[in-house]
Amino acid sequence: MRKTVLLLLMSFMALGAFAQDPGATEKNAGNAAWKAKNYAEAFTNFEKYLQIVNFSDKAYIYNAAVAASKMNNYAAAEKYFEMAIKKNYKVANSYLGKAQAEEDLKKEGEMLATLEEGLKAVPGNVKLESMYGSYYLKKGVEAQKNNNLEAAAADYVKITNLTNVDLKSKAFMALASLYFNNGAAILQKASPIANTEKEKYASEKEKALGNFKKALDYVNQALKLSPESTDVKDLAKQIKDAMK
Structure with a gap:
């Protein structure tokens, strides 16, 4: 009996720990969609997950930006790459991704400003210099x-x-x-x-x-x-x- 109670207690603790992981369902669904190269679904789930965790996960902010770029949602890509830059995450790639999104959006002035900011933040970066x-x-x-x-x-x-x-x-x-x-x-x-x-x-x-x-x-x-x-x-x- 005592052993049964202990097993039940451990099960409840495991369930409780899982329940305390906000956004896990959306995050896992996004990861699965990403692996299947369904970037639209991946982006939708990543965005839901980020809203749940109040945009605190900088790695998934970047992932959302990349997914948005792959599905040609350049406005969303620009937004999330900018957030990644502010989080100081993968700075060079984030500046490059934001500049490319702005180029596709025909926002020439913003693109140049992004490239110049990127080159100040990451001097000599090959990809940023090449685009510039x-x-x-x-x-x-x-x-x-x-x-x-x-x-x-x-x-x-x-x-x-x-x-x-x-x-x-x-x-x-x-x-x-x-x-x-x-x-x-x-x-x-x-x-x-x-x-x-x-x-x-x-x-x-x-x-x-x-x-x-x-x-x-x-x-x-x-x-x-x-x-x-x-x-x-x-x-x-x-x-x-x-x-x-």
């Missing part, structure tokens, strides 16, 4: 196509402040090409007046030379980063030849 650098390379090319030299240069310069050698080298090459092409265009435009308007031609030639000097400075910085690159060496030679 790729964005400004694309913007620089667009500005260059629109003949907006200053905007293109400003975009490329932002990339030179990163630590990623490949990105920095590409940015310096982009800047060198930008100023080299601009100098060449100035000379080409001025060539018809070389003999008829000598003073004006000399002035234009000086402008072109200023662009070539800038181009040479940037290509030399690219050479320091990528000394074996054939493209960098070829551009350096073209610039030097144009300056002769």
